Amino acid sequence: MNWKPASSSGSVSPLSPLSPLSSPMLSNLPGKLRNRVPTQLRRALVVGAVLLFLVFRTQLFPATLQQQPQAAFIKRQTSQKTLGRPDPASQPTDFPKKIWQSWKTDPFNFDQRDSDVARTWTTKNPGHRYEVLTDHTDLLYVEEHFGRGSPVNRPDIVDFYRSVNATIIKADLLRYMIMYAEGGVYADIDVEALKPVDRFVPARYSIADVDMVIGVEIDQPEFRDHPILGQKCMSFCQWTFMCRPGLPVMLQLVENIMSWLEGIAAKQKKPVGEVELDFDQVISGTGPSAFTEAVMKEMNREAKAAGRKEVTWNSFHAMDESVLVGRVLVLNVEKFAAGQGHSDSGNHNARGALVKHHYHASNWPSKHPRYKHEVYGEVEHCNWDASCIRTWDENVAAYKLLSPDEQARILAQRTHEYMTSLNEAKKKQQKEQVSHGQGQAQAQGQNTPGKGQDKPQDKVQDKTTLEKFAAAVRMEQARQLEVAEREAEAGAAQAPAVQAGTQQPAGEGIVPRVVADKGVNASGMVEERGVPVQAPVQGALPPAPFVVSQAVPAPGGLPPTLRG
Template sequence: MIVPGGRLSKELRRALPIYVACVLFILFFARVNPYESPLEATEVIKRVLAAYQTPLQTTKSLFPRKIWQTWKVAPVQFQVRDLERARSWAALNPGHRYEVMTDGNDLHYVETHFGPGPGGLNRPDIVNMYRSLNATIIKADLLRYLMMYIEGGVYADIDVEALKPVDQFIPSHLNEEDVDLVISVEIDEPSYANHTILGQKSRSFCQWTFMCKPRVPVLLRLVDHILGWLERVATKQGVPIGEIVLNFDEVITGTGPSAFTELILAEMTRKTGRAVTWDSFHALTEPKLVGNILVLTVDSFAAGQGHSNALTHDSPRALVKHHYHASLWPSRHPRYSHPAYGMVEECNWERECVDAWDANTAAYPSLPAEEQERLIAAHQAALKANDDKEAAENAAHEAAEKDRKQSELLEACAAEIRGWLPKEEANAQAAEATKQAEATQTQPTEAAQTQPPEANQTQPAEATQTQPAETRVAHTDLRSDQLGTQ
């Protein structure tokens, strides 16, 4: 009963806690499985309460000027290729803070922001789930959603290079205050929607790069969705969360682009009050704002793929470049591979190739055993050749990385020595090094001694002196420093 002045009556105010308790009681038993343990039931009611909390999102705000990446180590330990990608973000966005979440500080971050302490969201279910996970790709997906929910800004995988400043992510004709989340189309191949393997991956938004404001509700809903999915997988496999085994497609649909896309479309539907499907973004040629979510064209974050009508990275729309060199997780979560024809994903969505793969795999069971064995042997040989090529490329990369580090060390040592020594002593050492270098050059090599005298005489003595003495001295000093540091 409402009394004059708009206040609740004394009787209703007294009964209100009982009504709230009843509602919570009903919600609790609506969500709880009677066969769950008391601990699991407690976690359920915590989630019920959390689900009805109002997200602490600031409306009509600007995007935080932050750039986030996640990796195994801190930037000071980056390999050269990772360092080059990271520098691209800092160089193009000098007004943004750059930060890397590593394997050494991620758990502390999650415990701090989602635990019960001051400023935490008091979500022990999230903390416990993150602490229990052993699958690195699942933790990587979950971590990006968690930290972007808390702080917002731009997230990019470690192998993503910035091509244009973050300020160009939102077209000039749009108001930044009206946008809460910026994403891009990644895969736009709806003609494969009914394909047994490719169907669930044929339409997706990119999540290797995206931008958002803090406390965007869809990210927390996505986290809750992932937690529920992980619990169902563990229950189905009959193992603890840390022991679940996932294949490639399960990762994609459970925490990766497919899950991301599903929750984004649901959020658009929630915001607009109408059903939003992938048809709204098929063959997208201009950025499209739906609710408070801005969807960019495929070229923005996913150029150069060779499918989905994506242009090259030279396109004026291309904002980032994904190099894929950090995407090694499929080797730990293999996808279906036919023993004779391999993986259909190797077709890269090319229609003729996919159709041939479908036809060949369908006809394979009816082939004679000898023909099946021949096809399998040919496929294995092709795989080995590809593995050998990759091994050679990796070895070359490691050798180049070793040479780079050695060169940097030698240069640093030489610079320090030049700074330590008095000028006279440095000149004396330089003169001595010059003498040693000239003495070495005047000694005939074994190959030269075997040549006829005429051949030796045709080479003027000045040929050995074409390099300036200063250059030879510096080179000699570097070699001496190298020997001294080993």
């Protein structure tokens, strides 16, 4: 049946029988209004109902409408990115002209030593911006570049960084975050620039083809199976490197550190800020080993995508010149890590040496100790010398076979030898310093005017000068006494091992050998700093089962011989 509403005039249009206009009250409205009002009312009612529902739901369930944390989503999203530069054409042809360092204080409060080293970067690179992040500004930087609302938008990283208390862990995290956020050159505070940054990329390479510049630090693959040295015998240097901003491999390093440290905290049942770490854990978790693993993984990802063969350490072993792997330029060991005394690293006078690491800021191993045998100390003191390491291994293995009484006797003898040598060195040093001070004082007195010529102000000035001189002598005595202690520790601790049941004079079978300007690098090996070491005399080895150890530090519980 055709239904039409009552209308006195005008055109009619079909309406639903359910329309309110079919009611007697609205049936007399004009046709034009009757055609429009129902549709508008229906729309208004629907919209109003939805708005009321949303307002009502927000008031009752506010937590359900809050923004969910983005960390998990962002992290999943990040893990799906490639670790190389996604679009080379979108990047500038040159690296950012920025040089970054981090330290306890700002450059205006550096001591003279740090100022002299830092100045080498600014004088050799006048076109670069130089910036130091300190213990007071690092968190502000991390919040600005990684906090909520920043381009990276990773508040979970900010929270993690804030929770970490270990200085060396924060230092490693910070360098990776700086390089991801802004790029440029990162150098440890005790690294001296020998050449301008422009020399980092050899002329035969196009800068546009390079995303990252790194150098070999340790190249001793023959120790890959050693229980202590194996995990750090092949590594890239991370006390100096250069990269473009936004390389996901840097962010991947940060995420790796977060997962690693949170895992250790769970095992130790402690908060992240209270985790206890030894030397090797730091090296493998955040330091050169972690850095090397992440970079190698990126190289192999790119190699697989390009159909190239797998990248192994053989590509970097004993190389004489730099090599470009994907978009990562690897420099030979001489460039960033010269003068180590191992890995065929040459010396800092070499033409190719770009930086010099002084190691005076590398004292973090004192808070994260290496493995130290109670008699034979740390194998790292062998500085990758194959004969020394073999001797250390043999000594430690033979020591395990001795009875507890024999072990105690050897430990007591070594302790006695150590203390005797230390006391003798102290006495000798004190005697030399006293003699030197007296001679200087006499020379000062000879230059004083005669008694009849003295003036009151001259007497006061002379007295003040002598007091200052005496204070300077005392300070110098204290300094040289400290040096003597370190030398005595190094010398006495490296005395040869003694066969059970035999007597051997202290020091027999060894002669002192001075390795010029040596120290200890981040991987625990001896570096340039001026520390005497011991070398065995050929043919003077004591009988088995113990042989002369080329590097045996102080017994357990005694002051350490070397610190990084």
